Amino acid sequence: MLAQRLPWSPAEVLSDPPNAPALAAGARALRIPTGPNDRFFDYCLQPYTPRCDPSGKLRGESLLWSSLAVAGVPVADDRPFHAIQRVAGRDMTVFGVKQQDGALSWELYFYDPDREDPRVTAANLRRELAGELELVPAVADTIGYFMVSFELDAAALARRRVDELDVYLPMHGQQGGFSYKFAAANRELRNTYRFHDPRAEIDAIVHQLERSVFVDTTRTDLAELLLPELLECAKICVARKRSADAIYYSGITVGQLLWFLRRFAYPAAVVDFIADNRGDLEHLRFDVGVDHRTGDDGRLVVPKTSYYSTL
Amino acid sequence: MSTPAPPIASWRRLDPEAEAVSDTVAPTVGAETELHSDRAGRYTDRAGRCTDRAGRCTDGAGRYDDQAGRYTDEAERYEAEQRCGDETDGDDEAVCHGDEADGGVAGRYDDEAGRCGVVAELYGDTAGLHDRLTGRAGAFARLGAVIARLRAGDRPPALACEVPVCPENLDALPRIVDLAHSLGALRCTFAAPTVDATAMAPVDVVIPAVLAALARCRELGVEGRVRGLPACLLGEEADSLEATRDASDPPAFACLFASRCELFERCAGLPTAYVHRFGWEARRLRPALRASPWPRRDGSPEAFAAWRALLGPAARRVTAVALDRCAARIGVDLGRGRSLVLELTPRTKDGPALARSRSFDIRYTQAKGIGGPGLARIVTTIAAAIVARDDGSLDLDPRRGLPPLPLPTVE
Numbered sequence: 001m002l003a004q005r006l007p008w009s010p011a012e013v014l015s016d017p018p019n020a021p022a023l024a025a026g027a028r029a030l031r032i033p034t035g036p037n038d039r040f041f042d043y044c045l046q047p048y049t050p051r052c053d054p055s056g057k058l059r060g061e062s063l064l065w066s067s068l069a070v071a072g073v074p075v076a077d078d079r080p081f082h083a084i085q086r087v088a089g090r091d092m093t094v095f096g097v098k099q100q101d102g103a104l105s106w107e108l109y110f111y112d113p114d115r116e117d118p119r120v121t122a123a124n125l126r127r128e129l130a131g132e133l134e135l136v137p138a139v140a141d142t143i144g145y146f147m148v149s150f151e152l153d154a155a156a157l158a159r160r161r162v163d164e165l166d167v168y169l170p171m172h173g174q175q176g177g178f179s180y181k182f183a184a185a186n187r188e189l190r191n192t193y194r195f196h197d198p199r200a201e202i203d204a205i206v207h208q209l210e211r212s213v214f215v216d217t218t219r220t221d222l223a224e225l226l227l228p229e230l231l232e233c234a235k236i237c238v239a240r241k242r243s244a245d246a247i248y249y250s251g252i253t254v255g256q257l258l259w260f261l262r263r264f265a266y267p268a269a270v271v272d273f274i275a276d277n278r279g280d281l282e283h284l285r286f287d288v289g290v291d292h293r294t295g296d297d298g299r300l301v302v303p304k305t306s307y308y309s310t311l
Numbered sequence: 312m313s314t315p316a317p318p319i320a321s322w323r324r325l326d327p328e329a330e331a332v333s334d335t336v337a338p339t340v341g342a343e344t345e346l347h348s349d350r351a352g353r354y355t356d357r358a359g360r361c362t363d364r365a366g367r368c369t370d371g372a373g374r375y376d377d378q379a380g381r382y383t384d385e386a387e388r389y390e391a392e393q394r395c396g397d398e399t400d401g402d403d404e405a406v407c408h409g410d411e412a413d414g415g416v417a418g419r420y421d422d423e424a425g426r427c428g429v430v431a432e433l434y435g436d437t438a439g440l441h442d443r444l445t446g447r448a449g450a451f452a453r454l455g456a457v458i459a460r461l462r463a464g465d466r467p468p469a470l471a472c473e474v475p476v477c478p479e480n481l482d483a484l485p486r487i488v489d490l491a492h493s494l495g496a497l498r499c500t501f502a503a504p505t506v507d508a509t510a511m512a513p514v515d516v517v518i519p520a521v522l523a524a525l526a527r528c529r530e531l532g533v534e535g536r537v538r539g540l541p542a543c544l545l546g547e548e549a550d551s552l553e554a555t556r557d558a559s560d561p562p563a564f565a566c567l568f569a570s571r572c573e574l575f576e577r578c579a580g581l582p583t584a585y586v587h588r589f590g591w592e593a594r595r596l597r598p599a600l601r602a603s604p605w606p607r608r609d610g611s612p613e614a615f616a617a618w619r620a621l622l623g624p625a626a627r628r629v630t631a632v633a634l635d636r637c638a639a640r641i642g643v644d645l646g647r648g649r650s651l652v653l654e655l656t657p658r659t660k661d662g663p664a665l666a667r668s669r670s671f672d673i674r675y676t677q678a679k680g681i682g683g684p685g686l687a688r689i690v691t692t693i694a695a696a697i698v699a700r701d702d703g704s705l706d707l708d709p710r711r712g713l714p715p716l717p718l719p720t721v722e
Contacts, residue, residue, distance in 0.1 A: 052640075199570030206567070206593070221590045228565035228583040228591070255560030285461045 028075045030066045031277065032059040032284050036270060039091045042250050042306035043287035044175075044195070045111040049284040051253070058280040060309030061085075064106070065173045067097040067272040071104040077157040081311065083132035084108060091310050096289075098151075098306040099266055105153040108311070113146035113170065122148045122165065134161045137182040146170045146177065166190065174209065175238075191241045193248075198236045208238040209224050212245050212292035229259050234285070241291065244303060248289040257307060260288045264305045284309065322471060324427040325457065351491075428469035428497075431458060434477075436486040436707040444479055458494050476521065477514040484524035492531040499528055500553070503539035505563060509586040514592060518544045525551055541566065542578035543597045553658055555579040558638050567591050568598035575601070576657070617705055622653070623696035645689065649680035654694065664692040668701035 034054045041047055058162050068078060084093055092135045093108040110120040118124055122139035125148070129135060139148060147168040165260060175195035179186050196205050209225045212271060225247060234251025252260070254274065261271045287308040295301035431454060435441035438451035461467055472491040474484065484501065491499050501521050504510040521537060525548050528535030533550050542549040554577035558566040566572070566580025581592060618639055619626045630640035630650070638653040655671040656662075664672035673694045678686055 181363045188606070202567055221547065222593065223586045223590050226567075226591070228581075228586040229561040253560050256562075261563040289549045 016304070028065055028078060029067055030062055030069060030273065030279070032062045032065065033057070034059055034283075037090075040284070041091060041094070041310050042285060043094045043096070043248075044235070044250065045092070045094060045109075045310075048234070048251060048285050051285065052283045054157040055281040056280075057283050058277055060281075060284050060286070061095070062281075062311045063097065063274065064275070064305070064311060067104055067106070067270055069261070070267050070273075071154060073154050073157060077154070080129070080133040080152070080157060080160065081108075081142060083129055084125075085311050087125065087128040088118075088311075092120065093311040094308055095311045096165070096306045096308045097270075098304060100304040101263065102239070103153070104270075105151060107149055107151045107306075109147055109149040111147045115141075122167070132160065133256065135165060136163050137165045137167050138169055138221065139165055139182055143167060144169060158290050169194075191239050191246075193237050193239045195235050195237045195250075198233060200289050205236050205238060209247065214243065214245050215300065216294040219295060219298045224300050227290075229263075229265075230256055230288070232256070237289075239289075244291040244293040246289055246291040248287060250287040251285045253289060254278055254284065254286065257286045258286065258308065260305075264290070264302060266305075322428045322430050325431045325454075330444075336621050399718040428471055429461065430471045430473050431486050431494075432476050433472045433491060435480050436483050436490045438598075440480060440483060444475075444477065447500070455494075461570040462495060467495075470494060470496045471500065472496045473500045474524075475510075476501050476503045476512075476517060478516075479508050481512065481520035482518065484520050488524050488527040488531060488533060488535075490658075492533050496533060498536060499524070500536040500538055501525075503537075503582075504584075505539045505582040506584055508588040510606075511582075511588060513589050513594060514540065514544055514581075514585075521545070522548060522719050539582065541580055541592075541596055543572065543575040543599055544595070549574065549578075552578060554657075558656065564657055566596065567593055568596055571601050572598035573601045574599050621655075621697045621700050621705070622693055624698055625696060643693070647679060651675050651678040651681070651686075651690070653690075653697075655697070665690060666698055668698040670701055670702045670705060671697070675695055 004085065005027065032226045035167075036055075036058050036106065038054060038059060039047065040050050040054075049063045064081065065078070069122075074218060081095075088110060092110075094111070096109070098107060109301035110122075110125060112120045115121070119128070122135075122145070123141045126135040126156055135150065138305045139145070144165045148167070149166045150164065151166075152162065152164045156267040161181060167180045167182055168177045168188075169180070170177050171194070176193050179193070181190045183310075194204075194208070196202075198205060205226065209215075209222060215225065225245075230249040230252060232252075233249040233256070235249075237246075239246040239248065255278075258271065260276070261274065289304075289305040289306045289308075290302055292300055292302050334573045355525075358497070359619050380522045381654045396649065418547070422617050426658055432445075433441065433450070433454075434444035438449075438508060441451035441454070458470065459468075470491075472494070474480075474486075476484070476490075480487070482598050488499055501524055503517060503521075517540065522538065523537040525537070525545075526537065535548070536553055537545060538553045539547070539555065541551065542640040545552060555564060561583075562580035563583055564581060565583055566575075566578070569575050569580060581596075588591075611652060618632050618641060619629045620640065622629060622643070625643060628643050629643045632639065641653040641655070644650050652675065654676055655668075658667050658669070658671050662672050663664070664674055666673045681689070
């Protein structure tokens with residue numbers, strides 16, 4: 001019964017992206033229906049149980065296609081995303097939609113800490129995506145990374161070229177990591193991330209937020225950094241970056257996501273798509289991030305925000 | 312502890328502005344309060360019209376007046392139309408929470424089960440303060456007049472007062488209790504604002520005022536209750552807090568210390584609007600160190616099956632189970648285009664509910680294609696099945712996605 005409602009059969013899933021027919025027709029399908037084989041992962045690619053029966057609802061990737069449409073990315077430039085989905089497998093790539101300086105961009109994350117899937121090593125991605133997307137830096141798979149990622153904006157999509165990769169090394173004994181930026185000729189440490197259970201480790205979260213070289217905590221209340229609407233979540237990550245601190249909330253509901261998007265002034269079309277399809281997104285959990293630092297006038301500045309789901 | 316008020320089967324919110332519209336018609340503070348029944352079970356209202364127990368006009372033989380002068384047997388349609396008011400989702404879905412406000416199924420028949428009551432909002436102990444805070448000149452006088460009329464009636468309803476707590480009336484709270492007592496109130500509920508941050512005051516100012524009011528309640532034998540404030544700040548009066556179960560998405564309440572607090576199950580913390588204005592109050596909140604285990608988590612497909620099984624024979628009609636932070640919503644397809652959603656929330660002592668099982672308050676919502684007695688029969692049957700099968704093993708854990716936390720270490 002369910003299969004009859006789907007525009008593609010489960011057997012086709014791994015070989016033929018659901019957006020392919022629309023792509024061939026020159027259109028972009030935004031509402032991608034769930035399938036019987038869907039899996040559900042957070043932005044750390046850790047599985048979660050959907051909040052309700054997912055049948056007849058939408059896949060998280062619908063948010064990606066919607067954001068591309070809102071950003072005015074030509075449909076033809078969706079091809080790298082389809083190629084990634086084909087190479088890495090459905091549901092196995094985390095995507096982030098970022099808003100900085102009023103512009104949307106995207107980041108794709110590939111996890112395989114235990115080298116269980118040869119498809120998503122940095123070297124294999126570079127090899128398999130060639131022709132659709134050129135990954136310029138070469139990253140040796142011998143490096144003990146647990147994740148690699150790269151950013152795409154409209155220009156990079158048009159060029160079909162990625163000049164920098166991010167490589168993440170794990171912390172020992174706790175959930176967290178260090179990110180390094182790999183370019184063609186150099187590599188440098190960028191960010192550190194620590195993940196916390198917001199209920200069991202609230203003291204650690206507050207400790208980090210209240211100690212910052214970028215946020216003047218004498219002029220910024222904790223409630224501006226640790227948002228009460230999002231505290232009810234599965235995980236909180238506190239990050240140290242080169243020019244800002246950041247906090248990520250994982251496992252939030254679609255209602256919380258909508259609050260976040262409105263709070264940080266995402267384009268109305270991004271918000272409207274999710275609001276209009278809220279009932280079909282209730283089964284999913286999402287993840288969001290906020291960079292912050294104190295501005296010249298002493299007020300808190302949020303230079304970048306992001307939201308995540310899986311492709 | 313204050314003296315608890317006697318059980319009141321149904322409370323209705325008093326609207327003195329509406330009541331004052333006509334002096335010729337007796338106050339109709341809920342049809343139930345004005346109904347008279349004979350021993351044969353027939354009901355009449357004060358106008359002498361035949362009604363059913365819910366106050367719906369009938370011809371005395373069970374047919375319903377559709378208020379256009381037509382008598383009809385389409386009770387379902389009539390009742391659905393009657394319920395489609397403020398509580399609808401805007402697409403003709405009748406919503407019933409079973410409370411006094413919408414005249415829900417449970418509330419319609421309890422004039423037989425016990426006393427009925429009205430809830431009056433008191434903002435101040437003087438006309439000046441009350442009228443200023445309500446923004447309506449003469450509101451205080453009208454409220455007093457309506458209450459006086461109610462008390463002069465044949466069957467005066469029980470009276471409870473709800474006192475919206477705001478910066479302007481903090482000093483007056485004990486005096487408001489005095490006034491409520493003089494009006495015959497059995498209960499005073501001090502309700503802190505939960506949405507409008509401009510109407511909020513810091514807890515270090517609000518809490519002493521509310522505690523003083525609760526003390527006055529105790530002196531006068533009035534049941535004192537609190538709504539919308541953190542339980543941990545109420546000290547020995549923590550039991551006065553009405554359980555704050557925040558089922559909104561995104562959450563309307565939050566607390567930094569929820570994970571370590573024994574009071575978590577009935578206290579949601581501070582309104583998020585408050586946190587944005589006054590901060591997390593990390594140095595003022597006093598979480599009670601938790602020693603009891605957290606309720607079991609749900610979320611696995613097996614847990615879904617267990618939820619479905621609660622419905623007994625109706626389990627085969629379940630179309631969806633959504634486990635939210637604080638509620639299980641179970642979609643039920645009744646066939647022929649009829650459906651409803653059962654909503655189970657953690658059991659309360661006296662929260663609005665059609666029925667209470669061992670662990671849950673049971674309600675329904677989003678009834679489609681059905682109403683009236685047919686709907687009542689179905690939901691009553693399903694609720695009875697849940698009551699019979701709920702052995703307490705299923706819990707709604709407001710936390711989500713987390714492993715059980717280790718017990719806190721008491722130093």
